[in-house]
Amino acid sequence: MNPHAQAAAVTNRQIKTGPIMAALLVAGFVGLFSETALNIALGELSQLFAIDATTVQWLATGYFLTLGILVPVTGILMQKCTTRQMFITAILLMIIGTVLAATAPVFGLLLAGRVIQAAGLAINLPLTQNVIFTIFPPHKRGAAMGIMGLVMLAGPALGPTLAGLILDTLSWHWIFLVTLPFLLFSFIFGLAYLSNVNEIRKVSIDAASVILSTIGFGGLVYGVSVAGDIGWTSWEVMGSIVIGIIALILFAVRQLKMEQPMLNLKAFSYPLFVLGVLMSFITFFNMLSLLVILPMYMQMALLVTAFTTGLLLLPGSLLNCVLAPMIGRMFDRHGPKAVITPGTMMVVIGYAAYSQFGTGTALWLIVVTHIVMMLGIGMVLASVQTNTLSSLPRQYYPDGIALTQTVQQVAGAIGIAVMVSLMSARQSSYLADTANDAAQAAAAGSSLVLKIGLLLAVVNFLLSLFLKKPEHQQAAK
Structure with missing residues (x-):
């Protein structure tokens, strides 16, 4: 076993990994649950606060935008601050944001609460991965990341279902209030068991890099997020995307020239890391857009209620939760x-079946297909992340984690924006060319985007054929 693996094994024996994982993952679940849970209440909130659909959509856009801006900064923060400092900051931000959103009398405070929530999650997600890669030796990381993959998949997937149940029985405030006990549990467990496991370095935060990163990722996420409402050809959208891309190019050039970069882009010199980043982008592009498109198809084409939609999609999510630890152990072993x-x-x-669905598709077929799809995503999601980060030397972990997490959030934002826009355009085109049949139009729109998802899924399959275990792990073994 190499020195890094020995150090990780020693650390693993000295600290209680179970309570630490519980503290970090419960908070992560709450943050990812919050990412999608409020979407089902946007119509009600639009009426309640007397605002238009474009404005209320900022409750979702603002969340993604905050993640896209702040996640890249966490790479250097994890080197500058202790593990406990990062954890306490993340949980306090999530608690403050949740309380503010739950008690907001006006829309502005509700939006502020969402942004503060997202800021906490932007710290928590990279921190969790960094802790896992520090306290677990390579041969146990797959199982640990499998549990994290469960959280990353179950949180967004269960959000609309549980939120629908809450809205049927209680007010929208409870979408936030119900998460507070879990955040308090995470905070108490973290204070009791989480120790400082990261290496503190004397690094300075480069203001120019932070500004370029914020403009770059923020402009890109903002542009694609509002494109569905104001059009992809609008000056606001095109300007935001172009400015974002230019800022990202300048950011990358600056990082390569700095002795101590904010994000060490040398991680991209490792082929397995690049391959993993590409697969992660496609996986999150497809997964997060599917979580939006599939319920839209079921409600608009099959005329199923929102809550029933959530129940029909629940078996796939639950099965993935049950099998996630087993999938992680399979990754470690094979x-x-x-x-x-x-x-x-x-x-x-799964995508091949989805793309053939129409207005007369049996509900049981959707449930079965969704089970196959979620099991497949569960096998890909955490395993790709584990192998991607394991391909890097230990000193690049914070940078690699920040890069992969940023790619995932940006991919999700782009995926939702692009797929929803294409679905809407196909619906409009169908209605203009044929009879006024809204259900058939919704089926035609969803079929188009699901075929695009199928094409991307095939690309991911081909990329997976080039995967292998990192050479330094093979040598350690």
């Missing part, structure tokens, strides 16, 4: 290709 390639194939099968 390596990436034995888990990820079959997973990508299951996603291809």
Whole structure:
């Protein structure tokens, strides 16, 4: 076993990994649950606060925008601040944001609460991955990341279902209030068990890099997020995207020239890392857009209620939760290709079935297809992240985590914006060319974007064929 693995094993024996994982993952689940849970209440909130649909959509856009801006900064913060400082800051931000949103009398305070919530999650997600890669040796990381993958998948997937149940029985305030006990649990467990496991370095925060990163990722996420409402050809959208891309290019050039960069882009010199980033982008692009498109199809084409939609999609999410630890152990035992390639194939099968659905599709067929799809995504999601980060030397972990988390959030924002826009355009085109049948139009729109998802899933399958276990892990083994 190499020195890094030995150090990690020693650390693993000295600290209680179970309570630490519980503290970090419960907070992560709450943050990712909050990412999608409020979407089902946007119509009600629009009427309540007397605002238009474009304005109320900022409750979702602002969340993504905050994640896209702040996640890249966490790479250097994890080197500058202790693990406990980062954790306490993250949980306090989430608690403050949740309380502010739950008690907001006006829309502005509700939006501010959402932004503060997202700021806490932007710290928590990279911190959790960094802690996992520090306290677990390589041969146990797959199982640990499998649990994190469960959280990253279950949080957004269960959000609309649980929020629908809450709205049917209580007010929208409870979408926030119900999460407070879990955040308090996470805070108490973290204070009691989480120790400082990261290496503190004397690094300075470069103001120019922070500004370029904020403009770059913020402009890109903002542009694609509002494109569905104001059009992809509007000056606001095109200007935001172009300015974002230019800022990202300048940011990358600056990082490569700095002795101590905010984000060390040398991580991209490792082929397995680049391959993993590409697969992560496609996975999150498809996954987060599917979580929006599929319920839209079921409610608009099949005329199923929002709550029933959530119940029909629940078995796939629950099965993934049950199997996540087993998938992680399979990754540890058999390596990436034995888990990820079959997973990508299951996603291809799921999309192939979805793309053929119409207005007369049986509900049981949707449930079965969703189970196949979620199991495939579960096999890909955490395993790709584990192999991607394991391909880097230990000193690049904070940078690699910040880069992969940023790519995932940006991919999700782009995926939702692009797929919803294409679905809406196809619906409008269908209604203009044929009879005024809204259900058929919704089916035609969803079929188009699901075929695009199928194409991307095939690309991911082909990329998975080039995966292998990092050489330094093979040598350690």
